[in-house]
Amino acid sequence: MDNGSVSNQIISKRSSVKPKRIDQAIVEIVSDSGEGAQKCGQSLGAISAQMGNGVWTVEIIPAEIQPPARSREGASGIRVRIGSKKVTNMGNHADLVVALNEQVIYGRLRQNAYHKGTIMLIDDRWGTHEVEAIRHQYATALKEFRALGIEVHEIPMEPECLKILPDTRKGKNMWVLGMLSYIFDRDLGKAEEQIRSIFKKKSKAVVDLNIQLLHAGYVWAVDNFPLHYTIPAMEVSAEQVVMNGNQALSLGVMAAGIELCSMYPITPATSVSHHLAENIQKVGGIVHQAEDEIAAIGFAIGASYAGKTPVTVTSGPGLALKTEFLGLAVMAEIPLVIIDVQRGGPSTGLPTKVEQSDLLAAIYGEAGDAPKIVLAASTIEECFHFVILARKLAEAFRTPVILLSDANLATGVQPFPRPKIDTDWIAPPNDQSPWQEGIKPFDWDPQTGLSKRPIPGQKEGMYTVTGLAHGPHGRVAYEPEINQNSAESRSRKIAAFQKTLKPPVIHGDPEGDLLLIGWGSTLGAIEEAVDKGRALGLKVSSLHLRFLFPIVPGLVEIFSRFKKVITVEINYSDTPGDPMITQENRRYAQLAWYLRAKTQCDIDCFSNVYGQPMNPGKVLEMIKKEIANHKSSHVTS
Amino acid sequence: MIGTSHELCTMPLPDHHRDMEDYGKGVARWCPGCGGHSILAAVQRVCKDMQYPPEKTVCVSGIGCSSRFPHYMGTYGFHGLHGRAFPVACGVKFRRPDLNVFVITGDGDCCSIGAGHWVHAIRYNMKMVALLFDNGIYGLTKKQTSPTSPLGTHSNTHPGGSVLPPINPLQTTLGFANVSFVAQTTDWNPAHLYATIRKAADHPGLAFVRIVQRCPVFMRDLYGDIASNPDELIYLSHEKGINVKPGVAKTFKNVLAHDPTNIHKAREYAEITDGIPIGLFYQNIENSRYDDYGAYNMGMSNKVKQNAMEDMLDQYTIRNSIT
């Protein structure tokens, strides 16, 4: 059958109902693991991006591969936020949720994903289930959801899909995609394209079956569902690409001309190496899966020492294991890019959830004095471009560079302007010309601390790298001055790099009542909250740090223009007023702690470790409260 | 050498003939009587006989007395972290097939803290020579029990004598997947030491050599008597094995014929505790090599890379975003 004409028929059918214009929608699809909710949501996101909408998607991932069915902790799914403007974060509460069972909803309710007015489309099969206990659970749940003000619609997904499928565990997701495509007025042709691309490795029969499901879901919604919206596209001039943060990191690695990714699998960093394993050979590179994280970085350091350009990709527990080698790379001045896609910690922590708790470990994790460059990407676009930047900095300053990302960026999908690949981004080839006689392997420039390094294969450059204290010749040093001098040189080159940085750009007015400071994936949520606060007349601004070590210049002066400065972070801090917590023992969020030390300004923090991306609504609440508090304390004092 | 200049000869000529001095640097700071000195001389001689360009040779070590080795070589060197010589050496070799790599590691370095990497380096089987300086003790940190210390060794961590049986590095290595070359020699038999390292240098894969090494300071008793008595050595003899000059071979009273292609016999002989068997236990030149995999696709032009990148971005590009 010809799908094209079918989709035309379908589209003509619904033309009688005029969709209601909305400027954004937050949609969730939640199910047991393995029901394809993520595929459905990713498709909805991709279709919307292709239609010119702003999009942000976040995956909801349980810790286990196949947790028991119908369990609260097993909630697996995805949130898709679609807008008429650029979307930079996951937003607050969902406007609409599709649930394949009622139990997984409890898991999401615990995370505050829904509120009064959220529309729920739930598979009604559980209401007639042969097991009485399940029927009872379903009925109770629906009562509870309704009591919360959730607008529940029971949808006959099971019987509708059974008309097409013998077993509905695979395929229902595409029926749901069809239903959502009608509800949000998505382009059916693009949805079909999307299905063809998802199943490109499968047979035509599989593709046709899924398109049939898509159409069935669509038609069912046309005939039976009362709600119909449209989200107009935004104006975009530049050509866009749409991908998640880990894909962007991987593409950045390749665009940087990095030819070796030496890694050990760890969530949520692994998919960077999966993407590289699939593609890097096309640009002459290779992935090495090492026996552990220590070996992964050791291997990368060996390759870098031998003039090759490596990256090692990891997450918190892996970063911890790499610290001794990181110290060696600092000491021996070996260029290296380390990507840390952060997750919840300490220890195994929250493997699939977001946290920004590795900041201080990245800056100060090594034993001994080990200055190096630490930067953090705050958007998916930056995930791409910062790898190239990190590679260049590593080589120019002969140092390891840690690039921080996190679980939110890793799986979040957002469109950004398509990069124009430049061959200047690619690491230069290995220099094998003879080493200039008279130049020592650590010929530190007294002004900048910089030096050039010999590469094996360069005649007359022979030297021995050592992690022991060493002078300019690279030989083991026994004189106390040499250790002091070499430490100075390694520190000085980082200072020389700091001199090239510019003060950060402030979002909002350059002065006011409150300044929020963020770093990493919270950018979108913070700026959205600041914009909303400013629309309410509040004097709030924000700034976002990309360079964490060394720190950008001008902060003290900027801070002095605001009555209060607060960092917004996804990591732990004590709450003032809690039992045992005093001004003396209160532990601050990591950036706040660091900035307090750096600037000696009284910087407060707003942080938590619920494992959730930063929520703009919560940030806005905090803004209102802080400004009100400040005003009232001012009046009374 | 051939009596013609570089310009006239169409065949590539070495820059000059290198001698022992080209491979040395400074004065080795090991204790007098330490086995390290003779191993250093043997490696330098092998480099000279192979005419390895010093700039194309890299000695990678961990931490320990033995791991100071690269500092005494006129080649490139990497004196890294305790236990981590193998990962670094593998990283050096992976994309640099043109480099000659030596790994220098101690019994604590290889068999204790670095044991995980030892298993995997053997399995990667990249072309390199790995020399285990086995003195049965932690030397640098001043006499703690090592995993190869004989049972009952009195050390600073086990003053009453060590309580566990030692790891036998030969037996262990012969159990690792993809093992391709295992030999044993001693620091006090320079001819055999040289012949062993020479054979290892020719091996197309990872050549693992356990060198039974004396530590005159902390383990005076361990090999003291044996070293002065050649009868304690058992010479593994075979045409495919490690062959010393007949004059030297004659000095070995105990000779055991062993075909190094026979891994079962190799494992059996690795268990000999009654004397020290020296020679080639096992060699297989057919094993897969991870450096063959690593050298794949090198030297691609920037233009090709750029085009490939643009193709990849195409997959993520939103077509006709506004219709």
Ligand SMILES: Cc1ncc(C[n+]2csc(CCOP(=O)(O)OP(=O)(O)O)c2C)c(N)n1
């Ligand atoms: C991570 C780490 N742990 C411990 C040490 C201390 N350390 C240095 S060498 C050594 C043992 C060396 O023994 P071995 O490998 O047998 O070498 P040898 O000195 O006997 O040649 C130890 C424990 C270290 N340098 N690094």
Ligand SMILES: [Mg+2]
């Ligand atoms: Mg030892």
